[in-house]
Amino acid sequence: MSERLPFNPGRMKAKQTGERAGARDDQSLVSVLGKSQQANQALSVTQLASQIEHALKKGLPSSVVLIGEVSSVSHRTHFYFSLKDDQSVISAVMFASAAKRSSYQPTQGDSVIVKGRVDFYAPSGRVSLIVNSIEPVGAGQLEQEFKERCNTLRDRGWFADSHKQTLPMFPQRISVITSKDGAALADVIDTMRRRCPCIELVIVDVRVQGASAAGSISRALKMIDEHAVSLGIDAVILTRGGGSMEDLWAFNEMAVIESVYYSKVPVVAAIGHETDTTIAELVADERCATPTQAAMRLTPDREALHEQLHALHNRLKRAIGAIIRESRYELNALQNSKALASHQSFLELHRHKMATYQQRLLQAVQAVRQIHINRVQSFAIRLARHQPSHVHARREERIELLEERLKRTIMRSLQHSRERLDAHHRELRAVGPAQVLARGYSVTTRSNGKLIKTTEDVAAGDAMISVFSDGKVRSIVQKSDDSEQDPRLSNSQPSMKRSKKQSKNSGDDPDQLGLF
Amino acid sequence: MSKKDKPTEEQSVRYEDLIDDLESIVDQIESGEIGLEESIKGYEKGMELVKQARAILDRAEQRIVELNTDQIADSED
Numbered sequence: 001m002s003e004r005l006p007f008n009p010g011r012m013k014a015k016q017t018g019e020r021a022g023a024r025d026d027q028s029l030v031s032v033l034g035k036s037q038q039a040n041q042a043l044s045v046t047q048l049a050s051q052i053e054h055a056l057k058k059g060l061p062s063s064v065v066l067i068g069e070v071s072s073v074s075h076r077t078h079f080y081f082s083l084k085d086d087q088s089v090i091s092a093v094m095f096a097s098a099a100k101r102s103s104y105q106p107t108q109g110d111s112v113i114v115k116g117r118v119d120f121y122a123p124s125g126r127v128s129l130i131v132n133s134i135e136p137v138g139a140g141q142l143e144q145e146f147k148e149r150c151n152t153l154r155d156r157g158w159f160a161d162s163h164k165q166t167l168p169m170f171p172q173r174i175s176v177i178t179s180k181d182g183a184a185l186a187d188v189i190d191t192m193r194r195r196c197p198c199i200e201l202v203i204v205d206v207r208v209q210g211a212s213a214a215g216s217i218s219r220a221l222k223m224i225d226e227h228a229v230s231l232g233i234d235a236v237i238l239t240r241g242g243g244s245m246e247d248l249w250a251f252n253e254m255a256v257i258e259s260v261y262y263s264k265v266p267v268v269a270a271i272g273h274e275t276d277t278t279i280a281e282l283v284a285d286e287r288c289a290t291p292t293q294a295a296m297r298l299t300p301d302r303e304a305l306h307e308q309l310h311a312l313h314n315r316l317k318r319a320i321g322a323i324i325r326e327s328r329y330e331l332n333a334l335q336n337s338k339a340l341a342s343h344q345s346f347l348e349l350h351r352h353k354m355a356t357y358q359q360r361l362l363q364a365v366q367a368v369r370q371i372h373i374n375r376v377q378s379f380a381i382r383l384a385r386h387q388p389s390h391v392h393a394r395r396e397e398r399i400e401l402l403e404e405r406l407k408r409t410i411m412r413s414l415q416h417s418r419e420r421l422d423a424h425h426r427e428l429r430a431v432g433p434a435q436v437l438a439r440g441y442s443v444t445t446r447s448n449g450k451l452i453k454t455t456e457d458v459a460a461g462d463a464m465i466s467v468f469s470d471g472k473v474r475s476i477v478q479k480s481d482d483s484e485q486d487p488r489l490s491n492s493q494p495s496m497k498r499s500k501k502q503s504k505n506s507g508d509d510p511d512q513l514g515l516f
Numbered sequence: 517m518s519k520k521d522k523p524t525e526e527q528s529v530r531y532e533d534l535i536d537d538l539e540s541i542v543d544q545i546e547s548g549e550i551g552l553e554e555s556i557k558g559y560e561k562g563m564e565l566v567k568q569a570r571a572i573l574d575r576a577e578q579r580i581v582e583l584n585t586d587q588i589a590d591s592e593d
Binding site for chain 2: 180193197198200205231306312313315319322326
């Protein structure tokens with residue numbers, strides 16, 4: 001407390017002596033005291049104040065609860081007021097830090113219960129009550145009820161963490177159950193719009209204060225819970241701004257507590273100021289100090305989500321890139337593998353074999369074709385041979401050949417005959433009548449050529465032909481003398497008569513002798 | 517104001533589900549346990565999910581619907 005005293009002599013001195021002030025405090029004081037004996041025994045105001053403060057602290061409990069009536073209220077940042085009863089008055093101050101937390105504002109004439117400590121405020125020489133909390137008389141009853149209910153529900157395990165549902169990471173529709181006109185709603189909307197406008201808000205306007213509030217809130221919670229699926233609601237924010245315990249009492253009512261507890265949709269509760277606590281908040285899946293905080297708790301940070309999405313996107317791209325690279329590598333490896341190479345050579349071999357077979361097949365087909373062509377050609381040739389003109393030519397040829405052969409044969413035969421004839425002729429001439437005739441004999445024949453051997457062979461009048469060595473003589477038999485006549489004489493006569501014609505004929509062909 | 521009848525089509529796809537699906541696709545592809553063809557299919561689906569998720573995040577306009585509990589209750593009756 002001493003640092004608050006503006007009249008601290010030490011500090012005053014220190015200001016005069018500048019930086020060395022702290023070190024000289026005691027010295028300065030001693031020197032002042034030394035100047036006056038009286039002064040030596042007297043206390044300074046500050047010392048007394050300090051002693052008063054000390055005495056108060058020692059003599060009074062650190063915390064007192066006081067009941068009184070409010071008067072002389074002055075609200076600024078801090079609440080200044082007096083508490084009085086019919087006999088006494090004591091000033092009280094509720095500093096801003098505590099005042100902010102209080103749902104009740106001291107009002108002139110109200111009976112209140114305050115809790116705080118007694119303090120001597122040296123600057124103004126006043127004893128005042130530093131109030132930590134204040135509530136109107138009667139509120140204590142609610143407090144009691146609150147405590148009892150809390151105990152009951154805690155025993156039931158309704159506050160247990162095991163009952164808390166997980167909040168959705170990214171709700172798309174949030175129901176805000178609050179007063180349409182409250183500042184809490186404005187805070188929620190503002191926060192949501194700032195952080196993630198893509199989230200839809202479904203606002204259910206309820207009474208948040210007064211006798212009907214609990215029913216209204218409970219109904220809204222049940223309705224949202226019942227239709228959460230069809231409405232697509234992922235979470236509920238149950239909120240209202242600050243107020244007195246009475247103001248907030250609806251959130252301590254069993255109807256609301258049960259609705260929150262049994263809600264299958266996660267409930268985030270932010271009721272009253274940071275220091276206020278309602279049972280609904282304790283039962284809710286998440287408790288937040290303020291509506292803004294509740295909105296933030298449920299709203300993902302869009303930038304963070306974008307980052308997460310970006311990261312996933314990159315991972316996806318990298319993963320597929322890796323897969324593709326790996327697959328390509330494997331493919332290359334496979335292409336270069338021995339198995340495939342041997343398979344390829346195997347294929348090549350077969351391809352080659354196939355080509356060979358194809359070639360052979362082609363050749364075979366061509367050969368067969370050639371055979372057929374040849375056969376057809378030979379048939380054609382043979383057929384052509386039997387063509388009439390051809391046959392005729394061949395026949396002519398044959399005839400010519402035969403003719404030739406015939407001629408040659410005949411010539412040869414004639415030659416042969418001639419030679420034989422000549423030989424015979426020569427032989428004949430050697431043994432034949434010619435030689436006889438040459439010796440003077442003749443041969444007489446009838447005109448028909450029949451040899452006349454005896455006289456009986458002729459009669460008178462018959463013509464006879466006598467052949468001599470040098471020709472013929474035709475003669476007529478005059479008389480046949482069978483007895484004594486020399487045939488050679490008789491013959492000689494007629495032989496003298498020679499017809500020109502006969503002679504001529506005979507003389508032309510001496511070879512007629514051959515007829516003998 | 518008016519009550520909403522049904523969630524819109526866009527809302528029927530939950531962002532969390534999209535991200536879950538996307539994550540599992542990425543995991544699968546990264547694990548290398550699925551074949552190339554399957555991976556490419558997964559990739560295409562994943563890209564589609566990324567697009568959808570971005571579309572949800574990028575929706576700039578905040579929609580606020582006011583619900584009247586009595587109306588809902590009435591319509592249910």
